[in-house]
Amino acid sequence: MKKGIAAVVTSVLLLVIVFSCHQNHDKNNQVQFVTNTIVFDSSKVPHTPYGRAVLYGRELVMNTAKYIGPDGLEGKYATNKMSCRDCHQDGGLKPNSFSLVLTHDVYPQYRAREGKILSLAERINNCINRPLNGRSLPLDSKEMIAFLSYLRYINNEWGNDTIFKEKKEDSLNLPDMAASPEHGAVLYQVNCSRCHGVNGSGLLNGDKSGYLYPPLWGDSSYQAGSSMHRVIKLAGWIKYNMPFDRALPGKPFLTNQQALDIAAFINDDDLHKRPVNDRVNDYPDIKMKPVDYEKGPYVDSFSQKQHKYGPYPPIIKYLKEHDLRIAY
Template sequence: MKLNYKEDWPLYLIVLGVITMIAKEAVEVVLTPSKKMTSETNKNEWHQPSLYLDNELKGADREMVLYGENLIANTSYYFGPHGTIQPITNGMNCQNCHLQAGARAWGNNYDAVFATYPKLRDRSGKLETIASRVNDCFERSLNGKAIDTSSKEMQAIVAYITWLGHTVKKGDKPPGSGITQLPYLNRAADPGKGAVVYAEKCQTCHGNHGEGVAEGSGYGYTYPPLWGDHSYNTGAGLFRISRFAGYIKDNMPFNQASHQSPALTDEEAWDVAAFVNSQPRPVKDISHDWPDISKKPVDHPFGPYADGFSEQEHKYGPFQPIADARKVK
């Protein structure tokens, strides 16, 4: 039967309406679970407090917090090679590793620091304060010297970190804090494959030789050096590739990736972390770290170890066999 478009237009409308309803139902079935999951994640995720909306922070306390934020964002101006207070670091800013002055979710932020410090750390075997943890970064990630814990600068940094995490309950570590722990690969991370990822996704910003891009002001880096004399040393937390891989996955390429929308696969993140950490960098004496060697993380790249795995395996993996062996014990 041939339909007359002018006379049978109501029939066309009915058919179109049915098709639209079926399509809508199908889309909802497919999308609702992921929407719900994303909604729940965002609901529980830590969100930074706002200095502009905090009307209770006033006077000298507010000035200290603001100064602390400035020190985190512009560390090199105060403590870099040409530092106005002390020339004692490699020239990077704290926020080169702790994004957005330590306030970005999934960006190695400070949100759970106040909630979890003081605490006994296995790496030092000691009870550490926020100030001692900050100096750890000065000596390792900034490859410099510790600053006076009674100084105005340290007090300001501690005040800022404390304020940033003041809404987090003591002992809590909400989603979005620190760095993501990626699932282990079923193979060793591969620096060779990572070199390819670096060339395609990283060297535009960080340079052919990992040298980074210095700020025009002469203080700090727009894109930090990833290896070489001005990068973090072998005692830094990011020299463990599990830490670096998780950081890369959620944040790199910079401002092109996020936890919800990563630009790299897990394998790419592990491999490029392995490549970067296979490059030359300053060496730190860590002979006093991990007094109980059985507490070393599976990816701590320096022996001795309490297990039968080699330094090569502890640096690049595969890590699951190491983790499984520890469970047996």
């Protein structure tokens, strides 16, 4: 009898999960959950050439592959079908989802990774190169100008909103334990596989112009050179944003340790293949490397493995004691 009840409960639960995963698709076949309170209202954008560039920029951020993906209408730049908004959710308007609201104001900016000052256009190309595993857009292309116009617009509209000033995704409390790909594997199957797939390859949308659920590893996913491939960086994002239908604004679903374990599992290169990082001259000054940067040499003597998976507190303690840069 008890078994019978358990079976009923299990199937109801499964139904709920399957149902919640497949409801509420809009006309672009994208899932609609309330994940953000800020709304982009295109009717407020001025009817000017600049306004048209803003709207095109928004469209490019939301449906990137359609225009500049492997079958892109405007040219083949990205080699995968991911969209900017897969990571910069709601077109960069969602707090704690690598929001792009304050970005326009802070470029040109010195970038430790390149060891030089980058313009915003060059920084955008970094994301086309690494997460989208592609080649750079010409700096004067209609598409680049549209991206820049959109970033300027959202900065003007929401740049004074205090919610964007607190970068919560960076404030993960780092436990004394190393992140565990083994624990992450189990957590992944329970919390993530129903959308991203058991094999992490995600699911294309109805007309195959982009993803309903983007891939997390494999040839169509972000490169090893993307910051998403850093365990702390990815964990911070996951904690505040995933599972998509469970993490509510300001209310994470996973604990720090769970997010770190899952990030370790996703980014474990022994378990999962992904496009390689073809850039070799990163961080010309090794003192500038983030704590979770997985490529040596380092300024300290901690192993590559410890830099990637932790435990991080001993590394941070060492950097602090030696007055060195602490970034992640």
